[in-house]
Amino acid sequence: MGFAEEHSKWVDFHKKRRNGERLDRLERGHGHGEKLFVERVWWPIFGHMDDLHPEYEVADWRGRPYFVDFVWKRGQIKMAIEVKGYGPHVQQMDRTRYRQELNRETYLQIAGYQVVAVPYDDLESAPDLTISLFKSLLAPSLLINTEGLEHQYTRLEKEIMRIAVRWDGLIRPADLVKGLGVHPRTVRKSLTRLCEKGKLRPVPANGSSRVCRYEYIPSIMDSGIW
Known part of the structure; x- marks a missing residue:
């Protein structure tokens, strides 16, 4: 949205x-x-x-x-x-x-x-x-409360966010599966968790409710997790 x-x-x-x-x-x-x-x-x-x-x-x-x-x-x-x-x-x-x-x-x-x-x-x-x-x-x-911030994200979640930044903020699950060599179910679970944590936003396809891409939500706190 x-x-x-x-x-x-x-x-x-x-x-x-x-x-x-x-x-x-x-x-x-x-x-x-x-x-x-x-x-x-x-x-x-x-x-x-x-x-x-x-x-x-x-x-x-x-x-x-x-x-x-x-x-x-x-x-x-x-x-x-x-x-x-x-x-x-x-x-x-x-x-x-x-x-x-x-x-x-x-x-x-x-x-x-x-x-x-x-x-x-x-x-x-x-x-x-x-x-x-x-x-x-x-x-x-x-940044007052960033102690332990890196522990809020798994290694895979952080890698997905890095990729999203490199790809101008938009990623597709299929590209992550291919690029990371991870099972599609694992990718979907990580994408869902990142949406729940407010780091990704699902982007439906035009004229459809089917989600085909995810948009990265930036924050100036992100430097604490890279």
Whole structure:
């Protein structure tokens, strides 16, 4: 399943769990810039939107509700992500609003959030730069619990993932059987386990429910298993 379908499912998932102003804010606030960030930065890094919350409600220092473009929550990690454009609304922002925005960002850090501002213009013209910066920013958080990570995958599973990377992310069971000299049943079991672990995604043939290929789901944690 590609980004458009996964993004739609992700937004619907959060809509079903909201009502009132929280639902209205999600419908109004998750616009072009926010979707661009998910599509051009988050999706290429993770291949999914797990633990990423759009238009997330927090309270500011006055106790008033405030919605952050995205909050990423993973265990004890909390990151607040704001997509910021330089448009008329920024140019015309009065001093009071500007001061409040800075105070909110400071308060978020006091509340335990790491605050990250993403330039909208870079999402359109230089997403690779933003991806690189985010990988460096996220890596320490993701690698905290990598001790013993290599034991989560069998030798065959790791070899299948290596092959998938070399083959531009797509592999066929028949090619694995031929290339690795492994019984088809063993290959199928390993492919199923990798799907369950979130490392592969089955790709049905056109106009059919029959799975003929598998797509590799990248992660910046993968360096810990090679």
